[in-house]
Amino acid sequence: MAALGAGYESPVSPSTADSPQLLNPRGSSLRKVLILYTGGTIGMARGEDGSLGPIPGALRRRLQSVDELNQELFPQCFFDEFDPLLDSADMCPEDWCTMASCIERHYYDFDGFVVLHGTDTMAYTASALSFMLEQLSKPVILTGSQLPMEEPLTDARSNLLRAVIIAGRADLTEVCIFFGSKLFRGNRCKKMDANALTAFDSPNFPELAVVGTEVKIHHRLLCNPPKGRFRVHLMTVTEVIVVCVVPGFSDSFFDSVATAGNVKGVILLLYGCGNAPARKTSFLAACSKLVTAGIVVVACSQCIHGNVELEKYAVGRAFAECGVIPGHDMTAEATVTKLAYLLSKGLSPGECRKVMQDNLRGEMFSPAKTLDVSSSWTDLQSPCSP
Template structure:
């Protein structure tokens, strides 16, 4: 009786294991499962039990037969080889949870015994592994921090200097302050192999791209990986037969191979990609911004920084757009370009590119920036102010983040705070925004058609001074009210380069505010347009969008500050006691 009860208990355990195996089928096998179903699950549904031990033994016996088929025939095996193979495929499909097509594929690719070892290896539970972000922390310091949080960790092995193996944890590994701060990521140990260049062994040498031309090698113990994305623009252009400049695919990549600095010791390891077709920045549109954002998202965990080579005309728009679309960004994205092509003798292309690569590979930045001349600017604070000077860009209402001379001086107190969540991208899908520059005597009649058309979601008004408009012109105020009533978000910016929009400072500005127009504060027109498009693309209502436009999302604006009121008469001030 006791033996019968033990057998029944074992059968129950086998049945439970069968259910667990059936529940754990890989999603990749859904097509095969739809056709074949899970054999184990079907048997359980019929009230039958599956002897997994016997099934596993049968698999091993059939694999051994196929491995020594001639000897098996001599010993009297009556089944054909095809029958044994089909039986092995069916049993592997049942036992390991693969579809018959996938099981047959592996059994044909490898020898039966090798394929079964592969199946069994995939059944083994792998330990949780972490990869250290060496831009933010050392593995040793990360181990100490996690140990203090009751996380038991050890180095993965001698083949990597960034991996950690988690044995036990009393806190969620994906919710620690170190994880939220980007100090490590949860990554399978097997996927470390393609990125071992991020943490090579001592003495490991990597050949530069110019190694065919120059036999010199360089040590990579401190290298970072940077992706250079060329979208078009003057930096890679060449003169055609008519003397005009235009981009040529492949020309810039070929020229970069001759830049010796890219192969110097400790210089970031660079990889190159380019748009097809290459675009003059005047042709850049929101769809191209989304393409850049998607490219960065696709390669985000493969590189330590990104350099986007871009034309100067709309670079500020692209930088602002990327700053909003790249949410929870923990790596530097540097846009740069040049006023002259790289082949010109007085070009600024070489210095801008090399310095941008160094910053992208070395600096602890978590935002989108523009580097031009010798200065690093926050991308959504930038404007192009000069069409000819080599210092074409400036940040009118915010200081530069860094200055590059004989050394790189970074103003850390001005940098954005590290993100607290996981990186993600939200593409701009709503771009129905118009910008209207108010000039003396302009006609506001077209506002009526804008309000009734239904295809415009936002309007940016470029007003005078700190947000002043012709309030005496009642038709203009009525038009603004009609736009707001129609559910269109109307934002006021200043035509001045410097300064802040304060709609309540003058009566004419207050009249605009009473119509429902919201101030853009000290944002540039580029930041205002792209921020509005970003918020509209998130599906916010007009009221929610107006409120969010007043929030500082990516350092694009100063929060409205309280000012000291000194307009009162000195005679009204209380005398000191």
């Protein structure tokens, strides 16, 4: 069982500078990009014992010597960093709010944003930002690396340079992850490999762009530009837990969850398309008790690919009838952060259950609109709400 923000207190709340520093004075002044370094492998260096750790200011100095950034092809880049720098395993919702607030503060000063982040929780951060940054009309690109910038075979240099190029474009209006030559929708992405330089993938949705000798963007996959004014809604309600169902598991703890009053949402990682043990009637009774207690219960799949269809099997139908809602084809990362975002909006449990099944930022498809990933790019339509 995992919890989002529950019982976690960040020992030091990170801050950012009021005046980001210019990295490349010879870059094109026609476009300006803010690079926010939050921590992670990309800017780490090896200590005397051989272990990697962050060094404040080191990445900024390193980037000032990158010749490519001073070409006219690149936008002018300004640099800011967390103080203190954080390993991605230490990231929590409070830190997502710091990033969102930094983007809000500088939103009208820059054409795009690059967030440098550790890889382990990058998909969670990208999903969270996609919801908190409402009516986003500029690119926010998260990237990082599997090896530090100083390593000879690093992927850091190419990931960062390409992310900057993409962040300088005016035709992207969403939060994305760029990694290993591909651009993914942030709330569709997962870290799939702990060691490969192509660490990320988007299991149920195609990549938005591929960067080779040229940048190939699949425009029909992009979210439509917003019609409203940009605003930020911070994630303040994070009492959400994630439960991975395994054969023969004990469900007795659900009683304390239902009565404690300090849990607002439960994500169930079930089998296949949302299947659960039919003989374990106590599990269904426990879920019904959670829903009755005003807790939003969402069923996701342990499978990487596919869609949750509670109506497919009798046991799933029983869960749906007691108030459990399907997470459809959302990743666990998107489901957790979306639920926390909606709870932070002050919605009632019933309203949350309804809106959780709406497509807000291209994070999901309803069963009637499941994406055929084998379709040609030109046949695909934008999934985002206008």
